[in-house]
Amino acid sequence: MARRYYVCPVVTELQADGSTYVYAKVAHYVGQIKGYVAHIPSDPSTGLPLRNWALVCVEADDHSLLLADAAFEALPWKDALDDALTLPQAAKDKLAARGIDLSGITTMRQLVRAIGQRLHASFDERAFGVSS
Amino acid sequence: MALLAQDTFTVGVDTVLESHTPDIGTGWSVETAAKLTCDAAGDYCYANQANNTRHWGREGTSIGADAMDVTVDILVNNVNNNRFCGPAGRMTTANWGNQYNAEAQGGGIGGNVQLTYFLFKAVSSVRTQLGSWADTSTNNGASTHTVKLEIRTAAKKVFVDGIERISSADDSLAGNHYAGLTGQRLEAQMDNFKSESVNDPLPSKILESSLLQLNRMSEAAVGA
Numbered sequence: 363m364a365r366r367y368y369v370c371p372v373v374t375e376l377q378a379d380g381s382t383y384v385y386a387k388v389a390h391y392v393g394q395i396k397g398y399v400a401h402i403p404s405d406p407s408t409g410l411p412l413r414n415w416a417l418v419c420v421e422a423d424d425h426s427l428l429l430a431d432a433a434f435e436a437l438p439w440k441d442a443l444d445d446a447l448t449l450p451q452a453a454k455d456k457l458a459a460r461g462i463d464l465s466g467i468t469t470m471r472q473l474v475r476a477i478g479q480r481l482h483a484s485f486d487e488r489a490f491g492v493s494s
Numbered sequence: 495m496a497l498l499a500q501d502t503f504t505v506g507v508d509t510v511l512e513s514h515t516p517d518i519g520t521g522w523s524v525e526t527a528a529k530l531t532c533d534a535a536g537d538y539c540y541a542n543q544a545n546n547t548r549h550w551g552r553e554g555t556s557i558g559a560d561a562m563d564v565t566v567d568i569l570v571n572n573v574n575n576n577r578f579c580g581p582a583g584r585m586t587t588a589n590w591g592n593q594y595n596a597e598a599q600g601g602g603i604g605g606n607v608q609l610t611y612f613l614f615k616a617v618s619s620v621r622t623q624l625g626s627w628a629d630t631s632t633n634n635g636a637s638t639h640t641v642k643l644e645i646r647t648a649a650k651k652v653f654v655d656g657i658e659r660i661s662s663a664d665d666s667l668a669g670n671h672y673a674g675l676t677g678q679r680l681e682a683q684m685d686n687f688k689s690e691s692v693n694d695p696l697p698s699k700i701l702e703s704s705l706l707q708l709n710r711m712s713e714a715a716v717g718a
Contacts, residue, residue: 385623392610392626393601399613399625399662406666409591409620478663489649489663491629 363396363494366425367462367474368418369435372402374410382409386416387433395422397492403482415460417477417485421494443471443487495563499553499673501687503532503539511539511551515538516687525590530677538569539684541677546576548595552585552674553689560584561694564673565642565687571607571635572600572681579677579684580611581643584670584686593669595676596643596652596660600635601628607635613652613660615641617667627652629657635675638685646694 363394370387377383386400405413420428428434435456438447447470449457454464462480467473470489478485499519500698511522511530524530529549531542541549564581580597594615602608613624647668652660673689679690 382620383623384620389623389626393628395628396630397625397660399660400623401663402622402624403664404615404617404620404622404666406617409618409622411617411622425635463592484665486648487663489661491627491661493657493659 363421364425364439364492365419365421365494366428366439367437367470368420368428369415369437369457369477370400370414370418371433372422374411384411386418387431388418388428389419391427394427395420396494397421399490399492401478401481401485401490416420417474417481417490419491421492423479437473438470440470443474444469447473449473496691497688498557498691499555499665499687499689501553502537503537503685503687504537505532505534508532508534515666516553516610520690523552523554523587525550526546533683536683538683539675539677539687540579540681540683541679543678544680546678548676548678550582550590550674550676552582552587552590552672553687554587554672555689557671557673557689557691559671559691560668560696561646561692562671562673563638563642563644563688563690563692565674565690566684567638567686568598568639569683569685570598570600570609570681573602573604573607573635575599575601575610577681578612578682579682580675581687582674582676583643583645583689584667585672585674586667586670587672589619591616592670593674594643594645594650594667596641597676598639598641598654598682600681602633602635609635609639611641611652611654612658613650613662615650615664615666624650624662624664625652625660627654629654640686646692
């Protein structure tokens with residue numbers, strides 16, 4: 363079992379009963395992965411997602427389906443959050459385009475925190491995970 | 495930790511949830527009347543409908559704080575994923591469109607029921623799936639499991655049989671202090687509901703306490 367982090371689209375669906383249902387696109391792969399958690403902060407007045415993308419943490423034996431899905435931006439694979447990180451320029455460009463401040467980031471933990479806090483300032487990576 | 499409500503759903507005859515008195519607590523409100531039933535033969539609560547409509551129940555005791563633990567034993571021995579049930583927290587008495595909930599959902603194939611657990615939030619009636627965890631052990635749906643929804647300011651966690659499975663950093667719905675349950679279809683059974691209040695010290699309070707302790711140690715050292 364391996365854990366990886368991704369940035370993926372948030373889907374907002376109008377249901378037949380008139381209600382609105384929101385999920386990260388990784389939910390399409392439930393049944394093929396062990397589990398996931400998505401950070402999708404909501405507008406407190408409307409309940410709608412604040413952004414159209416989410417940070418997700420996925421546990422799976424095999425990540426090839428997600429890695430093959432062009433809608434997913436995989437973050438570099440690391441054994442541990444505190445491992446040193448060198449981001450490829452292409453990944454830097456994509457994250458910067460989302461308004462994520464990458465200055466001074468040297469570990470996976472700092473990157474995950476920066477992405478999560480771009481979604482909502484209170485994000486804490488220590489409270490964000492799923493069991494294998 | 496203080497136990498504020500508890501219900502074993504023990505009844506002499508089948509009783510709709512809103513007419514049933516919990517072992518400890520105030521009583522139940524339901525979103526739609528007569529859709530959740532306490533079963534006399536099995537002493538459990540279930541949605542008494544054979545259609546795909548989710549039903550909500552809310553226990554009337556205020557937790558008195560945002561932090562809470564809500565626990566329900568579940569049995570979903572069914573391969574269809576439209577059978578599910580579980581605990582809910584940070585509910586409000588004002589409506590049914592704001593809460594966190596955890597649920598166990600049926601799945602697998604005949605003879606090997608394998609449950610998937612989910613964490614959801616609903617804000618202003620917009621429902622958001624926050625995470626899932628699949629139990630891939632053989633035929634785990636055939637036995638009862640304890641699902642706990644642990645709600646703190648910093649994290650919303652789903653525990654299955656005492657083990658943390660999903661942890662979300664989401665924090666919405668502060669000020670909603672009620673707990674309850676949700677279920678869909680006959681085959682999703684709930685038992686041993688509990689809602690508990692907990693201490694959730696704010697980081698500033700922890701820091702204040704630590705500084706106070708350091709100050710006392712410093713004063714003691716100077717005094718020595």
